[in-house]
Amino acid sequence: MHHGKTIDPNSGAARKPEIITFYNCTKGAVDVVDEMCGTYSTARKTNRWPLSAFFHLLDVVGVNSFGISSYNEKGDQRLMRRTWLKELAKELVSPYMRSRLQIANLPKFIRTNIIEILQEGEPAAEEEQAEQDSRKRKRCKLCARTGNKSYHTCAICKIYICGNHGKLTCLNCLKNTP
Secondary structure, three states: OOOOOOEOHHHHHHOOEHHHHHHHHHOHHHHHHHHHHHHOOOOOOOOOHHHHHHHHHHHHHHHHHHHHHHHHOOOOOOOOHHHHHHHHHHHHHHHHHHHHHOOOOOOHHHHHHHHHHHOOOOHHHHHHHHHHHOOOOEEOOOOOOOOOEEOOEOOOOOOEOOHHHEOOOEHHHHHHOO
């Protein structure tokens, strides 16, 4: 078939070789995988072809591993692909995030984001730290290098704010709350 030059009689007036019609009949899986890769893609705009190949590899690995996982699922409890990919990403990143929490001088907003994502924390240590920080004066995070120092922190995200940028809640948190 691969080296033959026979024309497929079913192709009609197009007179396609047999290998072309065979490929067209069996290419459905390639189209499905490409569509699934495009639905939840990791690809970013880049001019570096190795990075582009890596993104495509991640997409195909995500599709294949979801197929294996859904095949191995016991019972009728199947996950949606989007939920499964989010759980996979969280499981892959969580060891790195746990190691970042061990860094002593990690910025507070990064630390709180990591604790929120991992849904674990040390509430006693956080309260003790907040009590110690309340006695300090620090720069307002929303002022651009003006030197405004304040004792007040936002009630939601705990960043230091001056009187111009909020009243116990920073303007960013006020915008995000419904």
